Amino acid sequence: MISTRELTKDFVVSRTETVHAVRGISLDVEPGELVAVLGPNGAGKTTTLRMLTTLIAPTSGTAKVAGYDVAAEPGRVRRQLGYVGQGNGAGHSQRVADELYGQGVIYGLDRRAAKRRTGELLESLELKELAQRKVSDLSGGQRRRLDVAMGLVHAPRLLFLDEPSTGLDPQNRANLWDHILRMREQYSITIVLTTHYLDEADSMAERVVVVDHGEVIADDTADALKADLAGDQLLLTVAPGNQGPLQRLAEQLPGAREVQADGDRLTVRVADGPAALPELITAAQHNGVPVATAQVHRPTLDDVFLNLTGRSLREAESNASSNGKAAA
Template sequence: MISTRKLTKDFVVSRTDTVHAVRGISLDVEPGELVAVLGPNGAGKTTTLRMLTTLIAPTSGTATVAGYDVTTDPGRVRRQIGYVGQGNGAGHSQRVTDELSGQGVIYGLDRRAAKRRAEELLESLELKDLAQRKVSDLSGGQRRRLDVAMGLVHAPGLLFLDEPSTGLDPQNRANLWDHILRMREQYSMTIVLTTHYLDEADSMAERVVVVDHGEVIADDTADALKAKLAGDQLIVTAAPGNLPELARLAEKLLGAREVVADCDRLSLRVADGPAALPELIGSAQQYAVPVATAQVIRPTLDDVFLNLTGRTLREADSTGKAAA
């Protein structure tokens, strides 16, 4: 559905200042995938999406989207895709239903078909009761749902969503996700979205592409990224005198890393926590250094990011400004 090779975008800001926003991204997305592009502010997420949706031209490299080259065939690409940009917040005095059917007409539907399609989408996205409201009167969550409807009006097989849930409260985020996942099912869509919410990428996307400073630094399922890059943390408590022996066992038997003893508590990292835990407890018993309590803490995508970049995603900001 998408294939990019060494896709690059430089913004020439002045004679002496060029921003290397995207530095050679190679990415493949299969039909039906839901891919989250995760990265801090300024990482190049929006720029990448704008190239894939033909809004800006790549500086170099290639990208095919829905079978067409973004540079030589932008018109055909546009007909196959929907794009919901990063919210602009601009007020509109149009009514919701007119805004939506108007978008359909722009995409080449006749008025009747556009109206029908608008009604169907308002129904699916639970906006029907708001159809006669002015767009400017919608709440943030309702507005974002309308944005998604606008991206779906011409029934694209591929939908790009740029930070769809940024600025929404947790309940509205969950609600928007519900709708996105249902739309995906209903219209068998491929979805590429960007987010800087770790938990969101973690729970919603099957695949997470982590970008930083314009480059892909990891690309896999959230589970695989966590297993590969961070591993699980084990925390066991035991009599303080037994901790050195437990630490030795953990290192020898489990290949544990980051082994830290503190009072009666031993913390360590292993590749597969649920498998390692019974092994450690069993050997501890055997060596007469019993464990009192034990727990496995699975890593988050923030641990993955930290592991890859030495920064936490919350602190990270590729533009050098304070993160939002």
Template sequence: MIRTNGLTRHFTVKKETVEAVRGLDLEVQQGELVALLGPNGAGKSTTLRMLTTLIPPTSGTAEVAGHDVVREQSEVRSRIGYIGQGNGAGHTQRGRDELISQGRCYGLSRKEARSRASELIAALDLEAVADRTVSTLSGGQRRRLDIAMGLIHAPDLLFLDEPSTGLDPQNRANLQEQIAKLRAEYATTIVLTTHYLDEADSMAERVIVVDHGRVIADDTPSRLKEVHAGDGITLTFDHEDDARRAADRSRRVIGAEVSQFGTTVEIRVLGAPQLLPELLVNLAADGVTVTSAQVARPTMDDVFLNLTGRSLREGGTEPTDTETTVHENQEIAA
């Protein structure tokens, strides 16, 4: 569905070249659900904008839905759906009108566009608000309208750029449900970008971790966690002496990475839930009293931290809008 070869994009910022995407080689098969995960400014959105023909690559090639993104723009455009970071519906428009005109943009007949719009309005639970002015809709309703617009022509391939940014937890859950449903019903290939770890974790079958414009990992979420981060066991004790003895014992029993801070012992290991009971029995035999025991499953943040030495959250929780905006301004100025 997607094949890129050395895809690269530079922006000129104050006469300096910023390499937003550096030589990306990517292959996505039909029916896959892929998440591009990375901190703000990693090059996720820029990649998506190249794949959706919004900006041309500086070098390299990309074939999307069987067509070249530079030479065959309209072929690519007619085959993909795109749900951007903003709201696709004009604020002075009515939702249903926007859906119909979106259908007309893709060459649907008036009748087809109208019936397809009604279908999506029903599927996305927008019946009550579809004939209201878009500016009066809530954030969640607008987002559902965006999804409906992205699906109007039943694309084989759907791109979503930060689909859940700015949504409350309930609407995020709703969105994830919609995407899952879309795949179950239509076998649509989906590529989304996110900087929400849990989103990549729970939705995607394949996570591509991007940093500084490069792919640094590409695997299933569970494999990534297995390879790049273990489970965490945290034990606490009443006395530092107990903690020290427990740490020694843990090293012998599990042979894993063990660290002790005061009365706390932290263990990084695979399969912690299975190992913990055995460890506790051993500690009890040693006469060490454990005050509390906790198992933490690895998160995508641990994966990212292990891969880059930085936390994914360091960039803050701000959406990437500002990042993209800066690039584009400078590009125009350049």
């Protein structure tokens, strides 16, 4: 569905300054996949999406969407995809049903087909009771559902969602995603998602692509990334005065890393925490070290980003925002 090779985008800020927003991204997305793209503000995520949706032209490299070249055949690309950007796309003074109907006509549907499609989406996204309401009167969650409906009105094969749930409360986020996933199942849509909510990527995406400084630095399932790049953390505490051999015991575990002994507390990273923890407890008991507590902490995608870049994703977002970088 998507194939890019060494895709780049430069923005000339002045005669002496050029921002290299995207530095050679190669990426493949298969039909039907739900792929999450993660990275801090300014990493190049949104710029990449804007190139793939033909909103801006690449500086170099190639990209095909649904079999069509984004530079040579932008019109054909647009017919195959839906795009839900970070801002609301509907006119504030328009009625919900009118916006959907008009969007359908713009995409080339005849009046009957546009009306039918509008009715289907109003029903599917639970907007039917809001059909005659002005967009300006909708809540944030209702507006985002309308944005998704507008992106789907022409029945695209591919849907781009650029931070679709940003600013929504947890209940509205969950509600929006319930609708998106049902629509994906109903229409067999391929979805490419950018998000700052790591739980969304972790629980819903089949693949996670991590982008930083305009490059792909990781690409795999969330579970594989967490296992390979972060690992589980074991936390052991012992009775005071028994901590002597703790670090030596932990270092004997297969694949143990980041071993830290601090007083009566021991932490260690391993690939398989549930399997390694009994081994560590047994070794402690055999060496006469009484264990007080033992826990396994499963890694998060933020742990993955920390391992890859030396900073957490939240920290990276904050730094990028405060620096005012507009390369996203």
